[in-house]
Amino acid sequence: MANLAGDTRIGVMQQAFYHFSTSSGSPLYIHMKTNIAKSSNIMFYIEAEGYNYGTTYSILCGWTGYPYSGDGNLHNVHTYNFYSGLSANGAYLSSDNYVVIRAYADSHYFNGFVLNSVMANPNGNNYRVSISAAVQTSTSGNYY
Amino acid sequence: MANLATPTNVRTAGSGWYTKYNIYNFYTYSGGPNYVHFKTNVSANTEKIFMIEAMGFNYGTATIIRCAWGLYTTGGGGVTPKGLQTITGLTADGVYASSDGYACIRAYADSLYYAGWILNAHVHPSYSVDITITASSQNSTSGNYY
Numbered sequence: 001m002a003n004l005a006g007d008t009r010i011g012v013m014q015q016a017f018y019h020f021s022t023s024s025g026s027p028l029y030i031h032m033k034t035n036i037a038k039s040s041n042i043m044f045y046i047e048a049e050g051y052n053y054g055t056t057y058s059i060l061c062g063w064t065g066y067p068y069s070g071d072g073n074l075h076n077v078h079t080y081n082f083y084s085g086l087s088a089n090g091a092y093l094s095s096d097n098y099v100v101i102r103a104y105a106d107s108h109y110f111n112g113f114v115l116n117s118v119m120a121n122p123n124g125n126n127y128r129v130s131i132s133a134a135v136q137t138s139t140s141g142n143y144y
Numbered sequence: 145m146a147n148l149a150t151p152t153n154v155r156t157a158g159s160g161w162y163t164k165y166n167i168y169n170f171y172t173y174s175g176g177p178n179y180v181h182f183k184t185n186v187s188a189n190t191e192k193i194f195m196i197e198a199m200g201f202n203y204g205t206a207t208i209i210r211c212a213w214g215l216y217t218t219g220g221g222g223v224t225p226k227g228l229q230t231i232t233g234l235t236a237d238g239v240y241a242s243s244d245g246y247a248c249i250r251a252y253a254d255s256l257y258y259a260g261w262i263l264n265a266h267v268h269p270s271y272s273v274d275i276t277i278t279a280s281s282q283n284s285t286s287g288n289y290y
Contacts, residue, residue, distance in 0.1 A: 011166040013199075013262055043258065045201040045208060062208045064201040076206035080232055120200040121260030122171045 009128070014117045018131040021112035025054050027138035029089065030103040032115070035130045038097035039069040042124030050113025052085035052105055059085035059113045063101045066123070067093065074099065086113060094144035098132070102143075108136060164265040167196075168277040171260035175204050177284035179237065180251045182263065185276045188241040191219035193226070193268040194275060200261025202233040202253055209233035209261045213249045223247045234261065242290035246278070250289075256282065 007017040020030065036042050047062035060082040066075045079088035089104040105111065117129045137143055170180065186192055197212040213236045214227035221241060228236040237252040253259065265275040283289060 011262070012169050013166045015165075043201055043203055043260065045199070062210075064206075064208050066203055076203055078201075078207050078232075080208045080210070082210070082231065118199050118201070118262055120169050120171055120262050121203060121258055122173055123258060125169075125171065125260065 012119045012126045014129060016114040017117060017129060018115040019112070020134055022108050022136055023110050024136065025107045025109035027136055028104055028106065028108065029139055030108070030134065030136050031139070031143040032101050032103070032131050033094055033133040033144050034099045034101065035132055036067060036099040036127070038067050038093050039072050040067050040124070041069050042067060042127050043121035044099070044124060044129065045118045045120070046101060046129065047116050048086055048088070048103060048113045049116060050085070050111070052108065052111040054107030054109030054111055055085050055105055057085035058083040061086050061088040061103070063088045063091050065091050065099065067099055086111070092142050094142070096144070100142070100144050162267055164267070164275060166262045167265050167275055168263040168280070169260070170263070170280055172256050172282055173258060174282065175255040175257035177282060178252055178254065178256065179285055180256070180280060180282045181285065181289040182249050182277050183242055183279040183290045184247045184249070185278050186217055186247040186273055188217045188221045188223050188245050188247055189219060190217060192217045192271040192273050194271070194273065195266040196249055196275070197264050197266070198234055198251065198261045199264065200233070200259070202256070202259040204255030204257030204259055205233060205253060207233035209259070211236040211251070213239055215239050215247055215249070217247050221245060234259070240288045242288070246290070248288070248290050
């Protein structure tokens with residue numbers, strides 16, 4: 001059986017390109033700053049997959065969006081929570097101009113998940129996503 | 145970072161089921177027409193059970209894409225839906241046998257403007273088959289295209 005390292009790329013799909021875990025139940029928000037720049041026109045789909053022991057639920061949730069060069073804003077953000085262990089809470093542009101995704105849970109006690117991406121759209125097709133910073137915080141708006 | 149060839153098979157230990165990630169990447173710039181047909185290499189004249197799922201982003205409707213087609217090829221030339229599941233972004237609209245006898249799936253969205261997704265395949269171990277997509281088309285056909 002192949003035992004692959006994290007961050008496995010299968011064409012336009014990346015699996016486990018980032019791993020977040022915490023043993024602390026709070027604070028309740030997690031912000032993750034990506035390498036997707038403002039005005040880059042990169043359409044993205046990022047999902048979190050894992051297990052939140054604190055809420056006793058599996059994690060599968062996702063974020064999409066489009067940092068449009070025409071006006072510099074982040075367009076067509078959509079979040080969806082397939083399982084209830086973690087909520088895809090929002091996405092925004094950082095003060096230094098990168099896309100940040102925000103997650104929320106009622107507890108993060110021994111929470112852990114990976115991030116996967118599917119960069120399948122015509123704009124940003126096959127772009128390699130990474131996380132440059134992450135923080136567990138009480139900030140419900142913009143942290144970075 | 146491992147950079148694997150596309151597509152990649154991942155066989156689940158013990159069960160024999162395998163998942164084949166990213167068997168196809170479809171994207172379009174055009175919001176319409178609203179149907180997308182995919183033709184597989186699975187003959188309707190062989191008995192197979194499998195599922196194909198779509199994952200991606202529909203910019204045109206500003207939604208995540210997640211949907212799945214469960215299929216059973218009867219072995220007698222028929223293709224039967226065994227669960228069409230739509231969660232968001234793209235509708236798993238139907239399955240059928242092409243005129244030359246292969247399993248096809250059909251997707252629908254109100255807009256496909258700058259939509260993109262991958263297809264993953266999950267195959268029952270008793271009916272092992274290496275699934276590929278041999279053709280795709282965005283068109284207005286709500287029935288059988290191939």
